[in-house]
Amino acid sequence: MASDCISGATSLAHILHRRAERHPERRALTFIARGTEERKAYSFAGLDQRARTIAALLKAHGVQGERALLLYPQSAEYVESFLGCLYAGTVAVPAYPPDPTRLERTLGRLLGIIADCRPKVVLSTAEICAMAAAFAEQVPGLGELTWLATDQQDLGVTPLESPADARSEQLAFLQYTSGSTSSPKGVMVSHGNLLANLAHIGGSVKLGEDSCSVTWLPSFHDMGLVDGLLEGFYSGYPVYLMSPADFLKHPLRWLQAVTAFKVTHSGGPNFGYELCVRKATPEALAALDLSSWRSAYCGAEPVRAGTMRRFIETFSPRGFSPSALFPVFGLAEVTLKAPGPQGKGLVTLGVDKEALKEDRVVPLPVGDANAAELVSCGESEEGYGLAIVDPESRDTVPDGRVGEIWVYGPSVAQGYWRKPELSEETFRARIRGDDSRTWLRTGDLGFMRDGLLYITGRKKDLIIIGGQNHYPQDIEWTVEAALPAVRPGCGAAFSVEVEGEERLVVVAEVDTRQQQGGATLDLNAATATVRQAINEAYQLRVHEVVFLKPGSVPKTSSGKIQRQAAKRAYLERGLQVAEEQAA
Known part of the structure; x- marks a missing residue:
């Protein structure tokens, strides 16, 4: 790692500018298509000049210290503008343009972000500006x-000579995490948070100027943005960027890029590895050489031991090293990567499934009929901390007991934008009897064993399928809107594991009063309606739709849906299912 470019820098913009001065012609970023076709490339000098130009445009409009909404498809213009914001001292707010085919949902989310962050300007393409x-x-x-x-x-401005000064605590960007159009949450990431996490990632897997990465992850969200894109500018290695659509159309293009560019560092969610395994053919395998790949990170959704083993079995004959696998735990609230390095390849633990339901960890041999196999996703390290805490009493729990995962460290973000009470509760929690530091409550459940972290589930109701986050209240609203026979506020969406993958289940109470003329409800037609509505809105396939008798969905005393209780009742077949023909 080139310490002379990093030493003393207070923002990523200063590091990139130094690299442009010291190594102007060195390759920084390349956009690729079909796995190996280079479309557009930037040297460090070229990227720096474009960032300084965008910064000058922002300065001309008085946006220093203000927020700028970035509304682009995955493109060179997005990267230029994000860096331009860092150079100008403007707070970047990445967002994705509304999908014209799903305008009702995607436009609503965008308007929610706009209302919350109140940007002074929107940076975009001429086409999107005209559409707006x-x-x-x-x-x-x-x-x-x-x-x-x-x-x-030509933007009609003269590029700034150098990036604006930045304080460590100064906001760099807002990362919006909420899928709810009514209450989006913008994580406040400072320049200091960003640099700390980039150093954390680079140190964990020993990244430097001799590294090389490729990513197909969206650059608007934490893993694709921080590790996939910005880490390369920090550590000084070339980044190859392909579109998510390109990967999803032909998953093996990811591995073709690893082969062609001798990539050392790349990764993605579990489903990405699974797709590669499923699409592998003898002909495609014969063309791969994965021997350069030293760190293959996996996160953003539950890491499946079965998927990791199948990937190793399929691709180790083509040079992939099992020790390269790097399961990780992270979230936007810690900028990206939470503690710690682990770096031991695939480490798993078999535990008793029934005991786990009671928050107890009882080891069993992997392969036992009663065992769940969990993947280790990290450990504590110097400067960062992990604690497993009872979320009600706020006492730490001993090893071998499940609790909420709490973390601290220099990359923990400052809080949620304009949400002081939620920020206080989430980012400044204290363990009972210890006021020496504050902790971030992750909302995830897990335990420690032999110094390693294992994640057992999500305290939050967030649904993660195919690497995408889905909020249950949005899906429940879609069901209500599509089918008037569903009682408002009386449905629950959650995911269950089926054959090693997360699948979506929707349960909903049927309001027979919505039927007109005394007609009975055709449950088969109603199921088809719900499936179609969810597929159109979220591109999700529903594993099962269950219609229930009124009063069946579990709720709190205040009337809130208890989704985890509904999930347990579904798995135990304890739901009061509506009759085949509901009157």
Whole structure:
């Protein structure tokens, strides 16, 4: 790692600018298609110049210290503008443009982000700016914003000579995590948080100028942005960027890129590895050489031991080293990667499934009929900390007991934008009897054994399928909107594990009063309606739709849906299912 470029820097912009001065012609970023076709490339000098130009544009519009919404497809223009914000001292707010085919849902989320962060400008392409102007009269809020197109070479400004000064505690960007259009949450990531996490990632897997990475992950969210893109600028190695659609269409293009560019560092969610295994053919395998791949991280959704083993079995004959596997635990609230390095390849533990339901860890041999096999995703390390805490009493629990995972460290973000009470509760928690430090409550459940962290589930109701986060309240609302016979506020969406993969289940109470003319409810037709609505809104396949008798969905005394209780009742076949023909 080139310490002369990093030493004393207070922002990533300063590091990138130093690299441009010291190694102007060195390759920094390349956009690729079909796995190996190079489409657009940047040297460090070229990327620095474009970032300084965008920064000058922001300065000309008085956006220093303000927020700029970034609204781009995955593209060179997005990368330029994100870096331009860092150079200008502007708070970047990455977002994805609304999908015209799902405008009702995706536009609502965008408007929720706009209402929450109140950007001074929106940076985008000329095409999207024109689209926004066309919708301005029908969509309140869009027309009131200043829209700046950055996809033309001449922006009419002179590039800044150097990045603006930045304090460690100064905000770098807001990472929105909520899938709810009514209450989006913007994680406040400072320049210091970002640098700390980039150093943390680089140190964990020994990244440096001799490294090389490729990513197909979206650059608008934490894993694709921080590890997939920004880590390369920090550590000084070339990054190859392919589109998520390119990967999903032909998953083995990921591994073809690893082969072609001798990639050392790359990764993604569990489903990405699973897709590669399923699509592998003898002909495709024969063309691969994965011997350069030294760190293959896996996170963002539950890491499946079976998937990891199948990947090793399939690709180790093509040079993939089992020791390269790097299961990780992370979340936007810690910028990306939480403690710790682990780096021991695939480490698993068999535990008794029934005892786990009672938050007890009883080891069993892997392969035992009563055993669940869990994958270790990290450990404590210097400067960072892990604790397993009873979320009610706030006491630490001993090894071998399940509790909520709490973490601390320099990359823990500052809180949620404009949500002081939630920030206090989540980011500044204290273990009972210990006021020496504050902790981040992750909302995830797990335990420690032999110094290693194992994740058992999510205290939060977040649904993660195919590497994508889905909030149950959004899905429940979609079901209600699609089927008037469903009682409002009386449904639950959750995921269950089926054959080693997370699948979506929806349960909903049927309100027979919604049927007109005394007609009975056709449950088969209703099921088809729900499946279609969810597929159109979220591109999700529903494993099962269960219609229930009124009053069946578990709720708290205050009327809130108890999704985990509904899930347990579903798994135990304890739900009061509606009759085949509900009157």
